[in-house]
Amino acid sequence: MDTFNGTGDGTGGGAGQGLHGRLLAELGPAIASGTIPGGAVLRMEELEVRYGVSRTVVREAVRVLEAMGMVASRRRVGITVQPRSAWDVFDPLVIRWRLAGPDRPAQLRSLGALRAAVEPAAAALAADRATDDQRRRLSALAVELTVTARAGDLAVFLGHDIAFHRLVLEASGNEMFAHLGEVVAAVLTGRTEHHLMPHHPQPYAVARHREVAEAVCAGDAARAERAMRDIVTGAMEELESTLG
Known part of the structure; x- marks a missing residue:
């Protein structure tokens, strides 16, 4: 045996x-x-x-x-x-393993740059292309993020946060963007697991998530893109502050 x-x-x-x-x-x-x-x-x-x-x-x-x-x-x-x-740097396990080791700062910065390039564009596309069901789900997730942020429940907040960002990528209607959902999930999970998130999610960041949802539901591509850009750049600023 x-x-x-x-x-x-x-x-x-x-x-x-x-x-x-x-x-x-x-x-x-x-x-x-x-x-x-x-x-x-x-x-x-x-x-x-x-x-x-x-x-x-x-x-x-x-x-x-x-x-x-x-x-x-x-x-x-x-x-x-x-x-x-030679590595498949988009593989969620490769990301997870790199985040667990000495390569963590470089990996987080690289992933942050990827998110800044993709997610705002995905949010703008979602405002034009999301289905009614996707808009409803995004609004519901924005509410859940607000509630769990106030409660300080990082584990539950993380689950809603991952679902929110995956849904925006999916709602973009771009299969290449949608495929990055696992990558974003890996970086969000890694930040929480390695204590690189605030003990309570920042109210500003939570408000920007609500704004993304509102803009997507209203079909306002420019506003959705701007709010998502605020989210990802704010996350990078938090990270840099934490990494020192």
């Missing part, structure tokens, strides 16, 4: 069920943090012995890492850790 001797710290949440998921939660963060550096060659046999798992479990974990571009497996060579330039 397979066992597992790793010391997983939970940074691989969402990495999968079972032993290969737990192995992935060890190897992924180690590669992302540079503990296992680019160019390092791992051997199937060594991983089997070190983690007390079968060849099948190792292969399953390596297959996932290969899909992320983090390793390349070659017969008679081994499993070679790839340079960061």
Whole structure:
């Protein structure tokens, strides 16, 4: 029977069920943090012995890492850790692992710049293209954000915040924007998990979320874009202040 001797710290949440998921939660963060550096060659046999798992479990974990571009497996060579330039930097797990390591400030700044480029444009498109159902859901989420912000319930607030931003991206009617929902969810989750959010969400930021919802419902693209830009630039300013 397979066992597992790793010391997983939970940074691989969402990495999968079972032993290969737990192995992935060890190897992924180690590669992302540079503990296992680019160019390092791992051997199937060594991983089997070190983690007390079968060849099948190792292969399953390596297959996932290969899909992320983090390793390349070659017969008679081994499993070679790839340079960061080869990684799928949009993969939510890669983002999560990088946020858990020393690369956190650079990762947050990079993701913040991405959000600033995409989300205001998505909000403007949503004002023109959102369905009636999407407008109703966005309004309801704005109300939930206000209520949970006042209560200081960051866990519930996070869930509503993720749903709000995903819905704006989806309501843009642009499938490329919509596909970034998981990326935005990963950065919002990472900021909360690593205590980079205020203990109580800022009233100004909550008000801007309500303004986005109102503008989308009113079909006011310019106002929706402006309010969303205020949200993402405000988040970057908060981040810079926290990172010092």
